[in-house]
Amino acid sequence: MRKFTQSLIAIIISLIFGALILWLMGKDPVTAYTDLLRGSGLMEKVRYSGRQNMFTDFMSFIDAMTPMIFASLAVALALKGGFFNIGVSGQMLFAGFCAHMAAMILPSKIAVVIVGLIAGALIGALIGWLKYRFNVNEVVSSIMMNSILMYLITFYINTFYINPVSRQSKSIISAARLTLSGFRWEGLKIDIALAFPLAVATALFLHWFIERTTYGYEIKASGLSPNAAYYAGMNVNRTALMTMTLSGALAGLAGVSYFCGYLAAIQPGVVPSMGFDAIAVSLLGGNNPVGCVLASFLITVISKGSVYMSSRQNIDMEIASLIAAFILTFAACSSLLGRRRK
């Protein structure tokens, strides 16, 4: 409950900060903020183009939010076990890439999910193994892995898998894509995120897994105090490996729902910034799986709604990422004000 209050305070301070900036720019903060909600399909817009209404906006919003849930869960689980998985970006990219490759051989949605899961888990396991076998700090090895994977995948895409028009990778075929793009129903065109139920179910499962199972207890204990866990007879190394593997698997799911769902192609030359944002989102959610879903919801409202807000209010789109960055900064401060009080 205290964590919840802290996150709430961080959000409120940041929204006030954002409102101040908007006001200084001569805009009305209240209209701007309601435009965020309108753009995310949570409130009625003034006008809709053909085949669109509030429901289709909301479905696209869900589509954008799905990978963020997985990514923040990946971070949260690792943090519970005392690890910083700063490599979520790289794991997402690798999983998305492997899924793209797999879809060319076996165009099926289930294959995409499984391949992504395994690909992410492999990278996570590698990082965990380096940690306990060679005592390589997981933050350092994750950063190195991010860059290595990014350059290798960029090379492959630019050489063998490029779409020369969009300068991105080729698109995944729609039979394997995890988002039903432009699905016709009642005269509407809807984007349906098929992975969204899986994301919510995963969050609930993780909550149960961490709070109610022996494995979850071991992860928590090793995270809080590895020595105490060791002397209590737990296999700390195995737990470390398991934590990072599971975290990588979740990052893999984030990767496929991002690159083979929300997007259909991979942009070469960058790591997805979502992996870094997810660290802060997880923090905002108090490292709690359910909190992660709520925090992802909020951050996605800001990022997704900003397109509509900037076009309606003639404000730079960058303001949205700025407000999101403020929230994350204050969350980083507040979660630790709490630790001090303990």
Place this chain on the structure above:
Amino acid sequence: MLDMIIIDGLSFSLPLFIMAIGGIYSEKSGITNLALEGFQGFGAFTGAFVTIYLYGIFGAESQVPYYAGFICAVIGGGIFALLHALLCVKFKADQVISGVVMNILAMALTSFLTKRINASFFGNDANKFMLSASARITVPGLCDIPIIGAAFRDIYPFEIMILVVAVVMWYVMYRTVYGMRLRACGDNPHSADAAGINVYSVRTIAVFISGCLSGIAGMSFAYSVSANFSPDIYLGYGYLSIAALIFGNWSILPALFACLMFGFARSMGAAAIHQLGLPSSYNDLVRTLPYVLTLLLLVFFGKSNRSPRALGQIYDKGQR
């Protein structure tokens, strides 16, 4: 051919080196610094803004905007770094999280401000500051030496600046009282405190310095890589310099060798690929090299690689 390798290699390694020194300062004092990427971006942003603002006053040919830009990049990077120090030292935030958040914040803040400033100062809606190309200096005499003469040909003025600053920074770190205190704070802050050192202020200053040095690096990259400031400056060079400082075992001279190795591997790879007539996308294979090397080093020589002992630990005076 060989000349190009040396010239390009140096102009890439030296900014990387100065940023790695910044990282060493911060980490030697006990503050983990993943925020170098954000610091260099913010430094480059302030530097580029001042530079093009001064173009309007002095004209693009003058040398004043160039050097004023670098000074402001130093100040901008330093001030932004104080935020990281505030979070890590004062609020006792987790240093890794704070570093990540600083990078996100720097990116969001500079993209937003670049657009706003372009709109209100310069009346366009571009998302970048265009810099004019940096002048290049050739040292007469020395440049005629075979092979290594290339190291004195077509050098950017900032390369000399970086070398001078690096020497000063080396001196401060290893030969002054402040440097010794800084290293003490990173190894055993409680003993340092008992000896009468104010750990908080030493660490704050160290992070400030790392921001200043990263600012130089960011401005150099803005000149050498793209001749503009845009959000594209966040290419991960900050992370590369972290790799360099780990590779250099948190010491300044070995970090220089790491940076030179990374820089020359890059320029040699590019040259080899050009020579073999392969498409430029093969460059990306070469670029994995620094990271793979660092990872292998950590795996095989992890035992001899010693980070400062109190690195990443939150220092609390009242803690036992």
